Amino acid sequence: MRHLERIRKRVPAVHKRYPVTEGKRDEYFMRLALEQALTAEKSDEIPVGALVVLGGEIIGSGSNSPIGRNDPTAHAEVLALREAALTVNNYRLEGATVFSTLEPCVMCAGALVAARVERLVFAARDIRFGAVRSKFRLADSELLNHRIQIEEGLLAAECGELLRAFLERARQRSPSVSG
Numbered sequence: 164m165r166h167l168e169r170i171r172k173r174v175p176a177v178h179k180r181y182p183v184t185e186g187k188r189d190e191y192f193m194r195l196a197l198e199q200a201l202t203a204e205k206s207d208e209i210p211v212g213a214l215v216v217l218g219g220e221i222i223g224s225g226s227n228s229p230i231g232r233n234d235p236t237a238h239a240e241v242l243a244l245r246e247a248a249l250t251v252n253n254y255r256l257e258g259a260t261v262f263s264t265l266e267p268c269v270m271c272a273g274a275l276v277a278a279r280v281e282r283l284v285f286a287a288r289d290i291r292f293g294a295v296r297s298k299f300r301l302a303d304s305e306l307l308n309h310r311i312q313i314e315e316g317l318l319a320a321e322c323g324e325l326l327r328a329f330l331e332r333a334r335q336r337s338p339s340v341s342g
């Protein structure tokens with residue numbers, strides 16, 4: 164459980180700021196995912212954050228960082244899934260819920276299905292790349308052998324605005340940016 168302790172150490176400040184009250188658990192975790200998105204933003208990465216929760220415990224978290232890591236697969240959801248799988252020492256995350264500030268892309272939706280995640284809660288839709296509602300419906304497709312429960316819209320305004328403002332600033336700096 165070394166991973167679990169490490170994760171707990173990393174989020175004590177946000178734990179204090181968002182006490183969990185009954186019925187607000189999803190919002191609490193989405194706010195922590197939003198903190199991960201802000202971490203990405205500080206490194207000039209597109210601000211997306213994700214968390215994996217199992218049995219009420221955070222077992223993985225991720226900040227979008229493909230540029231910094233020179234890794235096209237380093238999306239918030241993939242990083243969170245990798246950490247979660249290490250935490251529970253299992254490549255399958257049955258019963259887990261993933262919180263993401265943005266609708267997952269094709270790669271991340273595929274990874275969520277491969278991990279057998281039970282539930283996905285995402286904030287804002289990604290109309291250009293979203294693969295669970297906007298462009299494709301990969302995560303609860305009848306064509307695949309595992310279907311994830313999907314809920315969308317929680318803190319969509321905050322998470323979407325963070326992204327919109329970031330992309331707007333990026334466009335002003337370099338008109339060629341097309342995020």
Ligand code: ZN
Nearest residue numbers: 238267268271
């Ligand atoms: Zn992705």
